[in-house]
Amino acid sequence: MEYFLLVLLVDFSQGWILKKLFLCFLIGCMCYGEKIGDIANVVGVRDNQLIGYGLVIGLNGTGDKTSSKFTMQSIANMLESMNVKVSPEDIKSKNVAAVMITTTLPAFARQGDKLDIQIASIGDAKSIEGGTLIMTSLSAVDGNIYAVAQGNVVLGNSQNALSGIISNGATVEKEVNYDIYNKNGLILSLKQTNFQNAIKVQNILNKTFGEGIAKAIDPRTIKILVPQNLSTIEFLALVQEVNVDYSNRDKIVIDEKSGTIVAGVDIVVHPVVVSSGDLTIKVTKEFLEEKDSQKLDNETLLNPNYNLISSNGRPTTISSVVRALQKMGIKPKTMISILSAMKQSGAISAEIEVL
Structure with a gap:
């Protein structure tokens, strides 16, 4: 500092x-x-997760089928609370979907504060787009109710018709006291x-x-x-x-799907030999003559005949190794396997996280 x-x-x-x-x-x-x-x-001082079970109504025939017994039972229970008694077997509506509601209660949230909520279908509905969530209580892990949710479902930018959001869809009813x-x-x-x-x-x-x-x-x-x-x-x-003056741990983050690798440029790779299938790679500090090697960058030299990665006596870094592997035409999945093997052997001390 x-x-x-x-x-x-x-x-x-x-x-x-x-x-x-x-x-x-x-x-x-x-x-x-x-x-x-x-x-x-x-x-x-922390957030708390809230969850609830409710019904989305007003769907144009895209709700749960009558074979979803828990949905039909939920509809019957709701109607009974309004002095309308009906048997679940008599309900044939496909305009209702059973959903789970989740949200986060921020620290120091007060009564009357509004929360955004996420909604997802748990039945066999085709879509909950355009539906309305009816009043649903949201509780925490202690079983107490901390918020009540209601509102019109919006899919937003999601391509999934079975999940949506309601901005400011929940109202805080109970506070988490922290003096x-x-x-x-x-x-x-x-x-x-x-x-x-x-x-x-x-x-x-x-x-x-x-x-x-x-x-x-x-x-x-x-x-x-x-x-x-x-x-x-x-x-x-x-x-x-x-x-x-905070010290962060070195970490290598790998996105397996896209092959993206994010790492600090100064993460050192110690000398090691890795064999993967028909490919054998050696990381070394020894000096390579210019006529026997192909210039890769200002630090790293790659011998195309032996797959020998060298930094001319200087510490070899993870960025140099990745660039060398890319120049060899190594595919992302194989590169991930090589880096993981280097980690297991102790050649890389940084933590590797695969997404």
């Missing part, structure tokens, strides 16, 4: 307001790194487990707000105490803006 070196004369005798302004100024001078608000969450204002201490949870990052967050918070404010208790968790002269909300707002 780098800082601007500044010499300031500040009169703190005017009270804590000047101190806070000076503190905000110091935070703004941290010009490199990741904000703590981007790499860590406050434990307990953050009166808490003297909070817990930060890093999004990635890393001993060094936990210590870095601890040290920068203690340096910014004073010793003893933060304490890392494991590679993911940091306990923080709220200073007496700041409210919890003010303190968290400042904490989230603090920059820290």
